[in-house]
Amino acid sequence: MKVTFIVNGVERQADPSPGTSLMDVLRGLGVTSVKNGCDNGDCGSCAVLLNGRAVNACLVFAARCGGAEITTLEGMASEGALHALQASMLETGAVQCGFCTPGIVMTAADLLGRIPSPTDRQIDEAMAGNFCRCTGYTKPRQAIQAAAEMLKEASGD
Ligand code: FES
Ligand code: FES
CATH class of the missing domain: 3.10.20.30 (Beta-grasp domain)
Structure with a gap:
């Protein structure tokens, strides 16, 4: 089809x-x-x-x-610039083997689209279906919080 x-x-x-x-x-x-x-x-x-x-x-x-x-x-990147989520995942050291990273970024993009300032708990709930075998979940959570801040600053909120 x-x-x-x-x-x-x-x-x-x-x-x-x-x-x-x-x-x-x-x-x-x-x-x-x-x-x-x-x-x-x-x-x-x-x-x-x-x-x-x-x-x-x-x-x-x-x-x-x-x-x-x-x-x-x-x-996600635009005009050669990484999206805030991509940049923050790199900067916080949330990427090791990287296999899980695309899925985490896309799930987080959905989350921040709905909830621009999520709590740690809301991040954990949104990420419950994203497994990472390398970093654990603290650094991805930190990265998502950092990206939320960057996106808020960029939007002037
Ligand atoms: S490959 Fe789709 S959820 Fe694991
Ligand atoms: S960085 Fe390797 S599975 Fe997440």
Whole structure:
């Protein structure tokens, strides 16, 4: 079934079989920040924004994404500048092997879109489905708080 969707602002087309996941289709299109950690909805490494909300792309049928707007880590930087979440993840040392990082950034982008000044508890709840085997969760939490501050300053709030 042919589908057309927007990936990071660019129209893309795919022809997935009915059971093919959005994760596999995106990776097949070269969008390799979308990581396959479990293929089962458990780890969050495949998280993307689907029409503005974070989803585990391994649990979404690509065939149902016609007309959707999809944002992945590749679409977060603008004009060569890292997004605040990307920069803060690097600056706080929240990136080690980096396998979980794209999913964390995308889940956090969803969170900060809804809650610009989250509490630590709200961050922990939002990140409950994102597993990191290297850093633990303190540094990613610090990074998300730092990004929230940077985004607030940039917006003048
Ligand atoms: S690969 Fe999708 S949640 Fe783990
Ligand atoms: S940095 Fe390695 S799994 Fe998170």
